[in-house]
Amino acid sequence: xxxxxxxxxxxxxxxxxxxxxxxxxxxxxxxxxxxxxxxxxxxxxxxxxxxxxxxxxxxxxxxxxxxxxxxxxxxxxxxxxxxxxxxxxxxxxxxxxxxxxxxxxxxxxxxxxxxxxxxxxxxxxxxxxxxxxxxxxxxxxxxxxxxxxxxxxxxxxxxxxxxxxxxxxxxxxxxxxxxxxxxxxxxxxxxxxxxxxxxxxxxxxxxxxxxxxxxxxxxxxxxxxxxxxxxxxxxxxxxxxxxxxxxxxxxxxxxxxxxxxxxxxxxxxxxxxxxxxxxxxxxxxxxxxxxxx
Amino acid sequence: xxxxxxxxxxxxxxxxxxxxxxxxxxxxxxxxxxxxxxxxxxxxxxxxxxxxxxxxxxxxxxxxxxxxxxxxxxxxxxxxxxxxxxxxxxxxxxxxxxxxxxxxxxxxxxxxxxxxxxxxxxxxxxxxxxxxxxxxxxxxxxxxxxxxxxxxxxxxxxxxxxxxxxxxxxxxxxxxxxxxxxxxxxxxxxxxxxxxxxxxxxxxxxxxxxxxxxxxxxxxxxxxxxxxxxxxxxxx
Numbered sequence: 001x002x003x004x005x006x007x008x009x010x011x012x013x014x015x016x017x018x019x020x021x022x023x024x025x026x027x028x029x030x031x032x033x034x035x036x037x038x039x040x041x042x043x044x045x046x047x048x049x050x051x052x053x054x055x056x057x058x059x060x061x062x063x064x065x066x067x068x069x070x071x072x073x074x075x076x077x078x079x080x081x082x083x084x085x086x087x088x089x090x091x092x093x094x095x096x097x098x099x100x101x102x103x104x105x106x107x108x109x110x111x112x113x114x115x116x117x118x119x120x121x122x123x124x125x126x127x128x129x130x131x132x133x134x135x136x137x138x139x140x141x142x143x144x145x146x147x148x149x150x151x152x153x154x155x156x157x158x159x160x161x162x163x164x165x166x167x168x169x170x171x172x173x174x175x176x177x178x179x180x181x182x183x184x185x186x187x188x189x190x191x192x193x194x195x196x197x198x199x200x201x202x203x204x205x206x207x208x209x210x211x212x213x214x215x216x217x218x219x220x221x222x223x224x225x226x227x228x229x230x231x232x233x234x235x236x237x238x239x240x241x242x243x244x245x246x247x248x249x250x251x252x253x254x255x256x257x258x259x260x261x262x263x264x265x266x267x268x269x270x271x272x273x274x275x276x277x278x279x280x281x282x283x284x285x286x287x288x289x290x291x292x293x
Numbered sequence: 294x295x296x297x298x299x300x301x302x303x304x305x306x307x308x309x310x311x312x313x314x315x316x317x318x319x320x321x322x323x324x325x326x327x328x329x330x331x332x333x334x335x336x337x338x339x340x341x342x343x344x345x346x347x348x349x350x351x352x353x354x355x356x357x358x359x360x361x362x363x364x365x366x367x368x369x370x371x372x373x374x375x376x377x378x379x380x381x382x383x384x385x386x387x388x389x390x391x392x393x394x395x396x397x398x399x400x401x402x403x404x405x406x407x408x409x410x411x412x413x414x415x416x417x418x419x420x421x422x423x424x425x426x427x428x429x430x431x432x433x434x435x436x437x438x439x440x441x442x443x444x445x446x447x448x449x450x451x452x453x454x455x456x457x458x459x460x461x462x463x464x465x466x467x468x469x470x471x472x473x474x475x476x477x478x479x480x481x482x483x484x485x486x487x488x489x490x491x492x493x494x495x496x497x498x499x500x501x502x503x504x505x506x507x508x509x510x511x512x513x514x515x516x517x518x519x520x521x522x523x524x525x526x527x528x529x
Contacts, residue, residue, distance in 0.1 A: 164395070167392055170392075171396050174385045174387060177347065177383070181383075181443075182396045182399045183399045184399050185366070
């Protein structure tokens with residue numbers, strides 16, 4: 001039964017990674033860039049949610065909605081100001097800008113909200129479902145996190161495969177020039193991608209801080225890196241890949257903590273990543289790009 | 294004659310310091326097939342990409358249906374009725390045939406059933422493969438898809454960039470038959486080709502390009518018969 005408990009915690013942590021990884025993978029798929037400031041958007045989302053609920057006493061779910069709106073706007077603004085002017089620039093310049101943007105957001109948070117850790121109130125309390133005479137305990141936040149991840153995956157998959165905007169995103173990710181010749185506004189599509197990724201980051205922030213309640217300006221960086229790893233693990237650019245990669249990473253991390261050593265858990269996680277990339281360089285579900293001539 | 298559909302006046306286009314298009318002018322009138330022929334690197338594709346708004350002329354002007362395209366972004370140019378079938382087809386390989394066609398109709402409203410029927414009527418092969426991803430199609434089928442996709446935007450001018458490229462001779466004939474058919478049903482077409490023989494045989498008029506300049510112009514028949522063109526492009 002402890003095994004199952006660990007497994008469920010792993011799936012729950014992995015769900016958070018998966019939601020964050022979606023932001024990395026969608027932006028990479030369409031803008032072909034690694035947005036390393038994505039992890040810090042999570043932190044901003046968590047702070048907004050924290051202030052909305054603790055300071056202004058709003059309902060936590062309303063707090064999440066406000067955090068989503070603010071992060072969506074933040075994502076669009078960051079893209080417009082920092083990345084859009086670099087559309088034709090070498091990818092290294094864009095990467096460095098993204099890292100700079102990450103520090104900028106962290107330090108702005110430091111100025112606004114100080115480095116004192118805040119204790120984040122869980123959005124649905126600390127209760128738990130007890131199953132099998134209390135042998136198996138699933139906290140409400142765990143259940144909510146897994147549920148939220150499944151809903152987000154389902155909605156996003158439908159959006160990408162069925163709506164006109166979603167199809168335009170796939171077209172842009174394959175060939176921006178050809179997409180332009182179809183009359184698709186590529187810049188607007190990229191903006192939309194950042195908006196969706198950042199809105200989801202706000203949800204991830206609230207869920208993450210509900211499970212691990214310490215909120216600081218650096219809260220987003222490690223989960224951000226882990227989620228990026230998850231995206232690469234699953235095959236960057238692939239939405240099911242982000243989902244699978246996130247879940248696997250969460251489960252491996254929790255098992256490594258439980259059965260090997262909590263200090264070594266990150267080493268185990270990244271070790272598995274290295275092995276996967278040696279065997280499948282494009283990630284688990286990634287496609288090697290080939291051109292037909 | 295009436296107002297041309299497309300009027301290109303004295304455009305100069307640069308790639309960085311490379312002067313790719315050196316002051317060319319040409320027109321396309323309604324109902325014509327006009328062809329730009331020339332060797333690799335003559336600037337044919339650059340010309341089309343400039344008309345589509347993907348590249349910007351340093352000087353000179355492009356106007357479509359009497360309106361200057363200078364300040365209009367590529368997606369709005371498509372909306373105005375100017376569609377390009379790009380060189381190398383560039384279908385969306387991971388999307389289905391049907392989805393590719395839907396992307397072609399991106400600037401249209403949601404009512405595209407009639408257009409789909411028309412394109413499937415023109416290319417029955419695509420209808421058989423509508424649920425397949427475009428990457429699984431053969432080269433000829435991909436070319437049909439690229440053309441069908443462009444037609445979905447109900448273009449007033451259809452620009453084709455090297456539709457014969459990389460296709461077996463029998464398929465080249467088939468593609469040119471379809472272009473001639475489209476022309477007969479009233480389509481206005483700007484056709485860029487290296488295969489001068491095929492292009493000139495169906496063209497109303499042609500322009501011969503050489504290293505960024507237009508060196509000769511005439512009707513398709515005149516150019517086919519011209520000694521200069523024969524020597525340079527037709528291996529005669």
